Amino acid sequence: MATIRFFTRTITKDKNLLVPIYVRIKSGRKVDIVSKADILIKPENWSNETQKANQRADVFKFYSGEFRDEQKGRKKFNDRITELRSYLESELMQIKQEDITSEWLKTVIDKHWHPDKYKMTLFSFIQTFIDKSETKPNPKTGRPVSYKMRREYEVTFKYLKDYAASKKTVIDFKDIDLNFYDGFIQYLQWVPSDKQPISSETKSDQIEGKKLAVNTIGKKIQTLKIFLNAAKEEGKNTFEAYRSKKFVAMTEESETIYLNEAELTKIYEHDFSKDPINEQIRDLFLVSCWTGCRFSDISQITPENVSDGFIHMKQYKTGKKVLIPLHPVVTAILNKYMGKLPEVTTNQQFNRALKDIAEAAKIDEMTHKAITKGGIKVSTSYKKFQLVTTHTARRSFATNLYKSGFPSISIMAITGHVTEKSFLKYIKVTPDEHAKKLQVHWDNRHLKVV
Known part of the structure; x- marks a missing residue:
């Protein structure tokens, strides 16, 4: 099991100089990595033994003046150390030992302090979902998702990206509502023809369609809902407009044959x-x-x-x-x-x-x-x-x-x-x-x- 330790190692005669706190992770004989924790403190105010700010800490100096009340500042500082430790423990549970590297540790620490930089968008979530589907087992069968289903994921994602490009906009979780639904359906099915005349007033607003059949369009909506539901379960998607009864995966009876x-x-x-x-x-x-x-x-x-x-x-x-x-x-x-x-x-x-x-x-x-x-x-x-x-x-x-x-x-x-x-x-x-x-x-x- 991996161990996490916080420490300082800079020796300085300048008592007012802030030094970095480091994180060290060890796991078995193969993993022993160190990275800065992106926290500064005066050496005399830190205890490597307790891995916390000590009782005599001049908290005013911890974050270059961020905390002005000594007691509250010290508690908040130690709470942040605890939060970072918990976050690292959580990330370690989701990664294989051979993938624990110094670069990984730097990224995880940065992700903890600056989550907005790593915010999961709809498209980044879908790409991750597709990548994982190659090895992630189907909960019903225990086998990886079939090639046919992975291909469906990829094709649906391509249509989404093409639609976003045609609209010259970014589509994220918050944008998946009934207005999106109507536009996406139109994009997939609308085909200019003599039976569908376009006036000069609307032509510039129309998006050339993909000529997909009704059942194919319905399958794309169904697959999009798979992405959105998975993101919902993982806490990445907090929007629910796609659950409307009007956000339907349309179908028509297929006229397939059989042999008597x-x-x-x-x-x-x-x-x-x-x-x-x-x-x-x-x-x-x-x-x-x-x-x-x-x-x-x-x-x-x-x-x-x-x-x-x-x-x-x-x-x-x-x-x-x-x-x-x-x-x-x-x-x-x-x-x-x-x-x-x-x-x-x-x-x-x-x-x-x-x-x-x-x-x-x-x-x-x-x-x-x-x-x-x-x-x-x-x-x-x-x-x-x-x-x-x-x-x-x-x-x-x-x-x-x-x-x-x-x-x-x-x-x-x-x-x-x-x-x-x-x-x-x-x-x-x-x-x-x-x-x-x-x-x-x-x-x-x-x-x-x-």
């Missing part, structure tokens, strides 16, 4: 023997479609984690343990590779290959996707294979099971959804399909009209 069982069968039965790379990616995709595993969890399907017809795993994202029964297609694929699936390529390569695979299997039904950008909702037509991604697998798993009549609560135990509300938003079931599902339920109960 007939389409999955077409992909499974297609011959990819002349393209072994795509054949392996096809097989991994189908494993995900019939297990509900995330892309990040496929590598956990190993002989050690498969027994008695079940996959035993701990989900990487949630840290939750799940038990997944083997579907016949999954069993066939595992047997094909002697129980050891091919290595997973990168998410980007996987997604590119999936579109080629789905196209080869003739997954070409026309579908429409509407998205709001720049305040305008635009619908675009696609062939279904163009929209297939790694995440299509999990959505297909959940949707196909739900449509088959399998209980939602049991599906959620595998997918990891906490509430049925979020689960029902996740699956792709149309209002017509819900109605037909109810009709089948009534028919099966043989209800009679009385």
